[in-house]
Amino acid sequence: MVQVCNGLCERLKSDRFTNNLRYEIGQKWCSLCALFFFTEEYTCPCCKTRLRSKPRSKKYELPRM
DSSP: OOOOOOSTHHHHOOOOOOHHHHTTTTEEEETTTTEEEEOSSSBOTTTOOBOBOSOSSGGGSOOOO
């Protein structure tokens, strides 16, 4: 079955923040819808694609102590 954005995500999208703070404050990224969400679930509420909760680039990761 093909995953398709159903448009539900437009109502659920989050406010704007700087890119390096999004993952720190708990937002997750849907690569199909191309939007950030505040959710505790692992899948997008719109298209059921798995959400990304960590940045792909190491330059946006927090330094570990």
